[in-house]
Amino acid sequence: MSEERRLAVLRAIVQDYVETSEPVGSKALLERHHLGVSAATVRNDMAALEEEGLIAAPHTSAGRVPTDAGYRLFVDRLSSVKPMSPAERSAIAQFLEGAVDLDDVVARTVRLLSSLTRQVAVMQYPSLTRSSVRHIEFVPMGATRLMVVLIVNTGRVEQRVIETTHDLSTTEGEATLGLVRAKINASAVGQRLVDAAASLESLPEEFEPADRDLVRAVVRSLEDALVEEREERVVLAGTSNLARVGTDFPLSIGPVLEALEQHVVLLKLLGTARETSDAVSVRIGHENPFAGLQSTSVVATEYGSGSDLVAGLGVLGPTRMDYPTTMASVRAVATYVSRILAQ
Amino acid sequence: MSEERRLAVLRAIVQDYVETSEPVGSKALLERHHLGVSAATVRNDMAALEEEGLIAAPHTSAGRVPTDAGYRLFVDRLSSVKPMSPAERSAIAQFLEGAVDLDDVVARTVRLLSSLTRQVAVMQYPSLTRSSVRHIEFVPMGATRLMVVLIVNTGRVEQRVIETTHDLSTTEGEATLGLVRAKINASAVGQRLVDAAASLESLPEEFEPADRDLVRAVVRSLEDALVEEREERVVLAGTSNLARVGTDFPLSIGPVLEALEQHVVLLKLLGTARETSDAVSVRIGHENPFAGLQSTSVVATEYGSGSDLVAGLGVLGPTRMDYPTTMASVRAVATYVSRILAQ
């Protein structure tokens, strides 16, 4: 009983099951793949695969269905990411080129990804934590209120309003503000957000004692904005794919929808995905730590410009999923969105 | 056959059906409401109601179910918005008080509304069109690129990057920029967005011919930002309620999810809702112009501070819905969120 053929059988089962969504039997398998052996042999192999926990039969006298472990083996050893056609690639590029701003890039990306994969697409907003400060601006609002605006190189903007004891409407106040603006920008612009927070820390001491509390308030609000996890926003699209006919689990759609609403869960999914060494990470069924997502798989990867990987994106769908194609789409979209963001 | 009693029967049918989600028959009706008449009488009334198109029987020998028209009559004439208890009111207020910024207010509101009504909650972002300009700021990005930042009194920020032929890194460039900043702010701050766009129109002429093209570019980008429909963003929560057991239509969830993803559709729903004179508008089943939402009802209203009604919010659920309570929740949440935003 050759190990090799047994794996070929597993591969065939996964492929057929993904396509037909029906348990696949020995006979049906022979018709669709020329394995060069008889049905009985295939049956023996299947029995062995079942023994190993790679496939399972929903009930006696039904075909076999891959288990999570079976999909895992398939993804790891039996498939390769399906390359995309030049036509597809250029369609992706073109669609993303049309974006007018960051929000639009994100919106287009999720829509694109969900329609490519016909699955739920999830995308994390470009994370501030690895981005850098482009500019910091102050906008007086009345005599004693000051709006602090932080502009990040990804195009994201954070703002905070603080109360101050200084009167900023006087010429003197304006001058102070100009000085603060200059110094703060000098020490923060170009730095990564985390580093910027650190280097602002000691800044108040460089000012006249009279101005220090103003500067301290400003620095405090900036630190707040710098570590603010707002960028950990997540956008999704293609939820209706969950209800698509042909999908296995329109029964248990509820828990999945619930999980999708808890953005923290999604962020964690995308986050842990990024920890893996592979370019595209796949998390199958029960590998997934969240109840409600136990019969779904997550295919995710990180994106971002060059060495500056900033966030994650991916898709979520039933474990019965066309992994090679899905992985290809996720990878391609991540590549192109990274390219766009680099500009 | 008294008209009055017939309507009482309709009311009873709606109430029972909403509660049990099963077609209600004459007998069951008598058990749960003391109408003071016999089953046969109720049957006669039911026949009449069916004749009028207010109720329908899924099949012979099943109970009756309200039609869209039946619900409509119920909402218009047979029910009153159920007042909320002080405890509920204060819970709502308290939950919304905790919000830290505009995004948080919106996020909390939808979550609150969906959990109160156990339905899908939809909320439009506070609209810019009725808001006013608080400040306009320019941030040079390199020698020939300029970021224009528009800050609106709702706390929302819009930014645009433009290319210019001026060299802004010189002292002279900075001076020009300062002048432009001052003039533009002088003429736009405090104005409603639409008015601001108009008053900026003629501004370039007030500048030296050499600076006019810069000013024109700035004005153009501002006009773009001012009319930008970004604020027409919509946020939803509680999608998983669609899959809740006990809901009628987990069958046709797909089209509904699709409609929910098309934010344009939702905006239109909220928009038309605001046209009605009633405080809370109800759109039942087929009254709804969108395919896919033909078996859902939308309960919506507008919110905003004082006379400055800025946007819409509401919930979407099956036509078989507890209208009085839902309407009460929508109204209460709208009231409180308006109050919060007024601050």
Added chain:
DNA sequence: GCTGGCACTCATGCTCAGCGAGTGCCAAGT
């Protein structure tokens, strides 16, 4: 105009048998 009574209609749920896909195992072949 209300009521009780009665015949009628169907959806629902049940059992039961037949079908067929699919399996497991065995004995024979290579």
Added chain:
DNA sequence: ACTTGGCACTCGCTGAGCATGAGTGCCAGC
């Protein structure tokens, strides 16, 4: 030591047949 054809067996699925009962429509009487 594998592979193969054969064969008995399992069991989900389907559809027919039947009983049940909720619910109706109608009618005659109050």
